[in-house]
Amino acid sequence: MTTTAPVADQLRLVNAPATLWRGTGQDLRDVVASRELLRAFTSRELRTRYKGASLGWAWALVRPLVMLLVYGLAVGVFLGAGRTTPQFMIFVYSGLLAWTLFSTIVMGSINSLVANGSLVSRASFPRLLLPLSVVLAALVDFALQASVLTVGYLIYTDWPSPSALVWLVPSLLVLVLVAMGVGLALAAVNVYVRDVGFLVDVVLQVGFWLTPILYSYSQVLGGAEQLKLSAETVSRIYMLNPMANVVIGFQRALWPAGDTPSAAAAAFPGRLDVRLAVLTVVALIIAWLGMRIFVRLSANFGQEL
Amino acid sequence: MPVAIRFEDVSKSFRLSQTKNLKEMLLGVAGHRVRSVNVQAVQHLSLEVQQGESVALLGHNGSGKSTTLKMLAGTVAPSTGRIWARGRIAPLLELGAGFHPDLTGRENVFLNSAILGISRQEVARRLDGIVDFAEVESFLDTPVKFYSSGMAVRLGFAIAVNVEPDILLVDEVLAVGDEHFQGKCLKRMDQLKSEGRTTVLVTHSLDQAASFCSRAVVLDHGQRTYDGPLEDAADAYHASSRSQTVEPSP
Numbered sequence: 175m176t177t178t179a180p181v182a183d184q185l186r187l188v189n190a191p192a193t194l195w196r197g198t199g200q201d202l203r204d205v206v207a208s209r210e211l212l213r214a215f216t217s218r219e220l221r222t223r224y225k226g227a228s229l230g231w232a233w234a235l236v237r238p239l240v241m242l243l244v245y246g247l248a249v250g251v252f253l254g255a256g257r258t259t260p261q262f263m264i265f266v267y268s269g270l271l272a273w274t275l276f277s278t279i280v281m282g283s284i285n286s287l288v289a290n291g292s293l294v295s296r297a298s299f300p301r302l303l304l305p306l307s308v309v310l311a312a313l314v315d316f317a318l319q320a321s322v323l324t325v326g327y328l329i330y331t332d333w334p335s336p337s338a339l340v341w342l343v344p345s346l347l348v349l350v351l352v353a354m355g356v357g358l359a360l361a362a363v364n365v366y367v368r369d370v371g372f373l374v375d376v377v378l379q380v381g382f383w384l385t386p387i388l389y390s391y392s393q394v395l396g397g398a399e400q401l402k403l404s405a406e407t408v409s410r411i412y413m414l415n416p417m418a419n420v421v422i423g424f425q426r427a428l429w430p431a432g433d434t435p436s437a438a439a440a441a442f443p444g445r446l447d448v449r450l451a452v453l454t455v456v457a458l459i460i461a462w463l464g465m466r467i468f469v470r471l472s473a474n475f476g477q478e479l
Numbered sequence: 480m481p482v483a484i485r486f487e488d489v490s491k492s493f494r495l496s497q498t499k500n501l502k503e504m505l506l507g508v509a510g511h512r513v514r515s516v517n518v519q520a521v522q523h524l525s526l527e528v529q530q531g532e533s534v535a536l537l538g539h540n541g542s543g544k545s546t547t548l549k550m551l552a553g554t555v556a557p558s559t560g561r562i563w564a565r566g567r568i569a570p571l572l573e574l575g576a577g578f579h580p581d582l583t584g585r586e587n588v589f590l591n592s593a594i595l596g597i598s599r600q601e602v603a604r605r606l607d608g609i610v611d612f613a614e615v616e617s618f619l620d621t622p623v624k625f626y627s628s629g630m631a632v633r634l635g636f637a638i639a640v641n642v643e644p645d646i647l648l649v650d651e652v653l654a655v656g657d658e659h660f661q662g663k664c665l666k667r668m669d670q671l672k673s674e675g676r677t678t679v680l681v682t683h684s685l686d687q688a689a690s691f692c693s694r695a696v697v698l699d700h701g702q703r704t705y706d707g708p709l710e711d712a713a714d715a716y717h718a719s720s721r722s723q724t725v726e727p728s729p
Contacts, residue, residue, distance in 0.1 A: 185482065188562040189553045214593040218579055218586075225581045293577050297570060297594050298553030476554030477493070 189298070192469045198462065201469055204300045211299060215307035220314060234315045235322060238274050242267050249388045259390060261431040264326045268428040269387030269421045271323075272345070275316045276353045276417060277378050282308035283357025284364050284371050291479035301472040302465065305361050309354055323428060332430045344450040345423030351457035352416050355464030362471035365478045385417045386425075391442045409444075416457065419449050481565065483646055483677040484528040484551065489560035491521040491546055491701075520546040521557075522701040530565065530645075531675040533668075535688035535709060537716050538698035544681045547698065548650055551679065566645025569595050571636060580624035584615055584634060587623050591638050605641050612667070613637035614660075633660055640667050647671060650681045665691060685713060 192201070205212065224230045246263050250256035259265050283305035287294060290304055327333050364370035386394065398408035412418060422442045431437050494517055521543040528534055536544040549555040550562055552570040577591045588609055592602040610616055613633040615626070623631060639647065647668070668678060668691060682688050688695060688709060695712035697705035697719055705715030 185485065185563040185565050188551060188564050188568075189556045191556070208596070210598055211593040211596075214590045218582065218590055221586070222579055222581045293594070295549075295554055296552075297577055298568070299594050299596075473556035476549060 189473055191473060192466075194466050194470055197469065198466065201300070201302065201465065205302055205306065208300050208303055212303045212307055212310070215303055216310040216314075219307050219311040223311075231318070234318050238267070238270055238319050239322065241270060245270075245388055255389065259431075260434060260437050261326075261330055261332065261429065264323065264330065264431065265390075265425060265429050266388060267323060267326065268424045269385070271316065271320055271428070272349060272421050272424040273382055273385065273387055273417070274319065275312055276349055276420075277382075278312040278315065279309050279350070279353035280357045280360070280374060280378065281371075282312060283354070283361045284374060285361075287361050287365050287475060288368075288371075288479065295476045295479045298476075301475055302358075302468065305354070305358055305468070308357070309350065313350070320428075327430070330430075334428055334430045335433075338430070338433070339427050341423045341427035341446075344447075344454060345420045345427065348416060348423075348450060348453045348457045349420045351454075351461040352420075355457070355460035355462070358461075358464035358468040362468040362475075365471070365475055381415070381417060384412070384415055385421050387421055391418075391422060413444070413449070416453055419446065419453055422446060423450060481530050482527055482563075483530040483532070483565050484526070484679070485563040486524050486526040486547075487561045487563070489521060489524045489547075489550065489557045489562060490519070491543070491550060491555070491558050493518045493520055519701050521550070521698075524560070524698075524701075524703055526696065526703070526706070528677060528679070530677055531672065532694060533672050533678040533680065533692040535692035535695045535712075536679060536681045536698065537683065537685070537688060537695050537712060539683060539719060541700070542698040542719065543701040544698050545650060548648055548679065548681050551646075552648055564646060567596060567642075568646045568648065569639045569642055569644030570648040571639045571650065578623045578631060578635070581622055583622055584610075584619045584626070588634070588638060591635070592642055595638070595642050595644070597642050601642075609634075609637045609641045612641060612663070629657065629660070636664055640664075640671060644671075644676065646677045646679070648679050648681075651683075685716060688712075 190197075224233050227233055229236070242263060245266050246256070250259075250262040250266070256262040286304040286308050287301070294301065294304075360370050360374060394412055395405045395409060398405045423446060425432055426441075426446065432441055524547065536547060538544040546555060548570075550557050551564065552568060554570075577594055578587045579590065582590065585606075588606060589599065589602050592605075593599075597605075610619055613630070613636070615630055615634055618626065618630065623634075626634070649668075672678060672691075678691075680688060680692055692709050695705065695707065695709040695716075696703060697712055697715045699719035704719055705712055
């Protein structure tokens with residue numbers, strides 16, 4: 175078998191340098207061109223995560239469900255939030271879903287490069303694929319975790335209306351874009367300064383409690399009153415956290431009891447639609463910036479890992 | 480024959496003992512100089528390789544030959560200068576570096592090929608050839624962690640040479656594997672050569688280079704000291720100083 179290899183088209187620049195501003199289109203084209211590899215990385219991510227564990231996929235559900243039970247008991251029963259918030263378990267689970275997805279994407283992206291260090295230092299492929307595969311795998315987990323909600327709806331025989339579910343679209347979009355942008359930028363920095371992973375772990379802990387997952391928005395205002403602060407100022411600062419907006423959007427979509435008069439007092443009164451529209455633009459900028467920082471720093475990943 | 484690889488005045492320097500944590504970084508900002516050493520791994524290297532050529536990159540430890548190969552593979556960026564290449568580059572991944580231990584041999588073949596830019600259909604078509612070459616038929620659906628190191632190397636090599644790369648990069652991996660498999664590899668590389676594909680072989684064994692390459696480039700402390708027919712490379716190679724500098728391992 176002596177065939178002559180065809181002469182490949184063109185001399186290409188190996189490892190073409192990227193600048194902060196230029197090359198966005200090329201990077202997106204590279205990702206699209208390598209979509210098979212993206213799929214391969216994603217399926218590896220999903221397949222290997224629970225390999226060797228006899229419960230396998232069920233582990234994706236164990237963590238959020240256990241947290242739900244603990245919070246339901248500690249916050250819902252002991253602290254009494256369950257008496258003021260109807261269908262408290264569904265309320266908490268809606269927020270937990272959003273937060274779990276967010277922290278999985280951020281932490282997973284950060285770890286994706288170091289975890290694949292031997293591959294990154296030896297083979298050349300669009301580095302973006304590693305964190306992107308984490309995002310896709312996290313979305314699969316999210317879909318699985320979200321499906322558990324149907325059990326809750328069956329128990330309460332109360333289903334979210336289709337018009338409520340629409341809130342999921344902008345909320346999810348903002349969540350994924352922000353998590354991706356932050357995750358990409360920090361993943362790149364983490365290659366050079368390994369403290370990032372630990373730092374982010376702490377920041378995520380703080381963020382969890384600064385997001386209305388276990389308490390409702392109205393309780394934030396109540397707290398402001400207690401501290402003798404202007405409710406308006408507190409609300410304005412509190413809502414600067416994109417995840418606070420996202421979680422409230424998740425609750426509007428997935429927590430049917432939020433529509434009832436008894437829960438109306440707990441709900442966010444402002445224009446969530448406007449806020450999410452603005453946040454979508456902000457999130458796009460964050461995602462773009464994160465990607466540029468990542469690509470800008472990626473040329474030497476191979477030597478640092 | 481057209482040019483397959485072109486180095487234009489490529490240099491690479493590493494800063495050893497780079498600040499690796501926040502503490503050192505803050506100290507650096509605060510004015511406490513963190514001691515760092517600049518190592519010139521490759522200096523002003525210009526090089527052209529024609530398609531179909533087999534080039535041996537020779538040099539002692541720390542000569543910059545591995546760094547040169549890594550820059551060509553695209554995993555390390557040159558500090559200055561540019562590198563051009565034509566077609567699909569297949570670096571021979573060391574010891575199955577791209578393998579995930581929990582995935583089976585078959586799954587790893589698909590993953591590894593995808594990293595080299597091969598579509599699923601193409602891999603499916605070549606799977607038999609790869610498995611045959613690596614001699615791992617009965618272990619194809621066994622997780623790679625149960626493979627012997629020899630099996631993993633064979634599978635890695637089989638993938639790289641069966642995806643029909645335009646440029647094959649080999650970095651001393653041939654030292655592993657038994658004689659029978661080494662012979663098989665050289666035969667396969669000869670075949671790739673006769674198909675007009677380009678090979679760059681990094682080695683510090685003149686014998687191994689002689690069995691396969693016609694041209695040699697000798698590097699010494701990051702500088703090219705010889706470029707020409709392999710037969711005449713021995714002098715330059717032995718003359719290249721053995722004074723040891725640390726090879727920066729990226």
